[in-house]
Structures are given as C-alpha cells and as structure tokens.
Amino acid sequence: MGSLEHVVTFRVRYSETDQMGTYYNSRPLEWFEWGRTELMRAAGLPYTEIEARGLRLPLIEAHLEYGGKARYDDELRMTSRAAFCGKARVRFEVEIVQAGNGAPVVKGYTVHAVVDEAGKPVRAPEWLVERLSTIPT
Amino acid sequence: MGSLEHVVTFRVRYSETDQMGTYYNSRPLEWFEWGRTELMRAAGLPYTEIEARGLRLPLIEAHLEYGGKARYDDELRMTSRAAFCGKARVRFEVEIVQAGNGAPVVKGYTVHAVVDEAGKPVRAPEWLVERLSTIPT
Amino acid sequence: MGSLEHVVTFRVRYSETDQMGTYYNSRPLEWFEWGRTELMRAAGLPYTEIEARGLRLPLIEAHLEYGGKARYDDELRMTSRAAFCGKARVRFEVEIVQAGNGAPVVKGYTVHAVVDEAGKPVRAPEWLVERLSTIPT
C-alpha cells in the first residue's frame, strides 16, 4: 500500500503561545488538521469534497510527542503523510520541525474513522483509497 | 424595558495565557459566550432550548476594553446583563474583574441578531422578550 | 507507589464545538490541563506554587482516544489521576464521560517532564513526589 506526503511551512502565532513562551500543547492538533487539509487538497481531493460526497473522517485517536520549543513567529515545517490502516480507517503521520535548522518541535499521528453523514462507520470507497494511496512507499 | 443580570466566577486556564503572561486577547469573547449561556440558563431559557425552538442569536457586533492583567489561575468574576435593543436584537453587557479585589480586567458588549434556522432575521417572539427582560432596571 | 485522583464536572462551551456539532478534537487537551490544575489544587499543591518554587512540568507526550460525541452544553465528568513514572516524570491519566449516563467521550494521558526555570530536567523533589502520591492504589 502506498502513502501520500505533503509539506507546508508556517509561523507560530502570538495566540498560539502560552506563558511558558512556547506553543500551547493543544495547538499541534490544529496544525495537524490544517496539514491534512492541505495534503488532501494536493491529492486532488479537498476535504470539502469528501464532505460533499457524504463522508466524514472524525478522529478516533491522536498521539503527540513534544520534542522542542517553538516561539512566537518561529518558522516551522510540517510534513504530513496519509495511509490506510484497513479499509475503514485513515492514519496521518505528522512531523513538525524548525524550518531553519530542522530541530524537532512536535510529531505524532491521528487515526480517523470513515463514517457516513449519520456517523455510521463505512468501508472506504475506492475513490478515497486511490487518492490517499497514490505514492508507493 | 427591564434587563437580566447574572454573575459567575472562574479561573484563568493555562491555555488562555500567552507569552506576555496574561490572558490572550480573544479569550474574553469565549468567556462572554459562557456568561450568556449561564445567564440564559438562570433565566429559565437555556440557549439549547432557544435553538430547539428554531431560533439562533448570531453575533453581529462585539466590543472589548482591556482594563488589566489576569494571570494563570487568577479567580475572576464576570457579570453579564441582557437587554433588547428593539425587537430584533439582543445586547449583552459584560464586566470581568479580579474576584479578590475587584480590579478591572476586561469589559464589553455583544449585539446579537434574532434569526431563524435559515439565518433570516425575525422579530423576537414574546417568550424570548419576556425571559430576557424580567428584572426592572 | 500511590496515585491521586480528582473529579470535576463541566459543560461543553459553544466555542468548543465545530461544524460536525461535537467538541473540536484539540479541546480535550485544554480540559486535561484544567483537570490537572484542579487535581493539584486539591492535593494542596497548586501549580502556581510549583512554578513559584522554580519548577515547570512541560508536556512531553500526550495520547487521546475519542470515544463519543459531546454537544454544546452537554454536562461532562472528568476524572484525573496523577502518578510518577520514575523520579523525573509525572503521568496524568484522564477519562471524560457524559455526566448523565456515563457514556464515553474521550480518554487519554499526558506525560510531563520535571524541569527547572531554565528548562533543564531535574529529579522531582520530595515535596512534589509526596503530594502527588498520597493515595494508595
């Protein structure tokens, strides 16, 4: 099974810092979500289109390992990879580092169910599997 | 026209601080919303019931004046007041101070339209006007 | 080694929902942090006092399993437990359920380093170990 990879860069916003002077610990989950959005757009399958086709990909599991500080306005580089685990779950692996020197900031993964609009788990349709598995690993 | 008042106390969360060591400037709008929720519950009209009856109260205007710092774990006291401005708008006035000594933290107001589920402005029904105007000022 | 447990109840705020109509997936990390704050206060050792004594407990790992929906204004019950893993790390286990019927919402854990003000890892002092390990399991 192949996987799909996408890279974005961004800066830490003031609103994302806390009084310790680094990013607040829940912020990476927002960054991960934005990374998924851009990865799926790059794959030719915007998440809005997935929703328009009647599917949702709610999180069922998330894991984060905090590796280093990132201060206000630091430029970060986020790499997101998507892969299927079975036919009913999608897994995204994410790594965020300082854009300048590659120093680790945070990495982790999210696991998503494939459900219909009523929230019922469904087998991932072919168009979804194909789009998210197009690059051999 | 009367108005309705409600007081709650709460503590600043770590997630609400920023690197300046005080609450981040967008957080009061979340606190204001929670104050409205509790004011309406105290008035016997939970916002969930307003939604169940087919109405929404989206913000159309907000104003904030930042009066002083509030650090992590500081206990704050928020006073919310509701009043109608005409029959199609509700206005909430909010004041947040340090619970211990009354030192100013932030105050402001929000103005809300009364709309139906499709987002169309409607005249506020009697049950809404009555509930939010029960205390003479 | 004993552990320490604390229970709080709270309601989902409007600001914590997303367009799927349930809590946004990063919000539990803010709830977890608030649960830790209240657990440590209940243990007689507010986090502000830990900071005043020159220590910080930054996150180094977090894990979340999303078990069910929680809508705006739903009342939730969060149980937090603290325990040491070795002398330089604190681990909090958290479980959040619907207060009414105990239906699962989200559970997980966070692992924290013990560091000084400069961010250097240190062995947890006795006063910290004692306070967070007072109830036999």
Add this chain to the structure above:
Amino acid sequence: MGSLEHVVTFRVRYSETDQMGTYYNSRPLEWFEWGRTELMRAAGLPYTEIEARGLRLPLIEAHLEYGGKARYDDELRMTSRAAFCGKARVRFEVEIVQAGNGAPVVKGYTVHAVVDEAGKPVRAPEWLVERLSTIPT
C-alpha cells in the same frame, strides 16, 4: 499622518468553525493579530524586533462587526492598516472579505498602548512612528 496597509489571504480552518457552520466569533481577533504581524514584517519591523527593543503593544480596545458567514476552507482576504493616534497609541483597522467575490465577512479595529517591558506606558520612539506611518493617506 500617513498609514501603512498590508493584504494577506488565508483559508478558514476546521478548528475555527463552530456548530453553526461558520467561523467562531473570537477567531477574527486571532486573524487580526496575524495580520498585524505580517503588516509589521512587511514594514521592515517584525514584532519580535519591537519586543527585542524592549517595547510591547498590548491591546487596550477591540471592536468587531460581523458581516457574513465564512465556512471551513473558504478563502478570505484580510486588509490591515496601521496608524498612530497620538504618540502613545497605535490603531489597526482590519477588513476581511471572501477572496472570491469580496462579500463581507468581518471588520473591526484594535487599539494598542505602547508600553515598556514592565508594562509602563511610554511615548512611541521615532523608529516606531516612522515605520508605521510611511505611506501618506
């Protein structure tokens, strides 16, 4: 007195929506802050440098007028303008519209004090006034 203007485009993140299906009402204050950051960088005076020179620009007032919906992944265009009001206050005016058709989303302003590291108000130094006032209006 001149003013300075800067334009950025961005997309609404999933984390920024609420159950009404549009952006949550506190999010524009985070967008405004990011717009200020980019405006000051474009002016050759990153906010990190202002902080390094010992100044802070805390908010003392904010005003928002919500003009229209913006859904997940909608592309928005934000125009920020800076101008001094006297020598001790900076005012930013911001307007956010749908990038595609210019439909209004939200507009407002923020007013900032000029203070030193201890939080004491100070007269804005020449290098700050010059940088933020370089375009005649």
